[in-house]
Amino acid sequence: MTRVAFVDDHESVRLGVEAACARTGNTEVIFSGSTVTAYLDWRRGSNADPADVVVLDLTLGDGTTVSENVSRLVAEGSAVIIYSVADRPAAVREALVAGAAGVISKSSPIEDVVGAIATVARGEVFNTVEWASAIAGDRAFADAQLSTREREVLKLYAAGLPLKIVADRLGIAFSTAKENITRIRVKYVEVGRPAPTKVDLLRRALEDGLLSEFPAGADGARRQP
Known part of the structure; x- marks a missing residue:
């Protein structure tokens, strides 16, 4: 059973992916909320193990940076997937440098998102067009x-x-x-x-x-x- 947390400040987005994960029968959604801080506070308060995978929005409304959010989650022991409109390559690069396992667009079919979670949970490399375009031609990154x-x-x-x-x-x-x-x-x-x-x-x-x-x-x- 893969333990997943969703951090996105759009509740309707979270609910859609949560429902798709629930239908797989092998994914347990342990947290759903709008900030990384809320997730970490919940985890410490409940003494729960970290999620295997955290699906994280690229930009949250609490003023935090994607680098900060990814670093905090990776330090907790979770793999991170950036779930975004993927129209900000620089921010995506920041997330990858900070340790994110990959990025998937919010325009992707929901089954692709579920598949990405399963791929990352297995410890495999996850790559997409958004991931590739974020690093293309960036010599400082490469x-x-x-x-x-x-x-x-x-x-x-x-x-x-x-x-x-x-x-x-x-x-x-x-x-x-x-x-x-x-x-x-x-x-x-x-x-x-x-x-x-x-x-x-x-x-x-x-x-x-x-x-x-x-x-x-x-x-x-x-x-x-």
């Missing part, structure tokens, strides 16, 4: 100044190859490949885009144009970014 070798290692590793196979493909020692991954992670931290997991590294590779499409999933299908 530039971690990786070396040629580091880019080669990241491209193969993020595409799903085990690190030993990556080393073999590039004709380098396993220890060298491992050192490259460590340096890559350090460089991403230095530019405010941490990548502690392999899924995070996949996101960074997509953001930086090292991969043109998602690696095949368990079903063998490929998904375009």
Whole structure:
């Protein structure tokens, strides 16, 4: 059962997505409200575990920034999906840098929103046209100044190859490949885009144009970014 919280200052929007989630039978809506502060206060007051996924509006009426809201939710242990009209690429970039798992437009079919929640809850990379357009051409966002070798290692590793196979493909020692991954992670931290997991590294590779499409999933299908 996926535990979901909705933070949006438009009640009608929240009610629609809540109803769709309820119909799945495997999603429990544990909170619905208009601010992140209200959610955190509720959680502490009820001593509840954090939501697996928080669906968050890009702009709330309480004056908070999207970076602040995403950072607070991620620090609590939740994955965050930005649910917005997605007409503000700069704000979407801020959300992604702060740790949001992805963004989906409020014009998307409701089943796509439910599917996005399930994808993020499984710990998988979630990408959309809105996500891609928010980072396109933004070198300040994309530039971690990786070396040629580091880019080669990241491209193969993020595409799903085990690190030993990556080393073999590039004709380098396993220890060298491992050192490259460590340096890559350090460089991403230095530019405010941490990548502690392999899924995070996949996101960074997509953001930086090292991969043109998602690696095949368990079903063998490929998904375009």
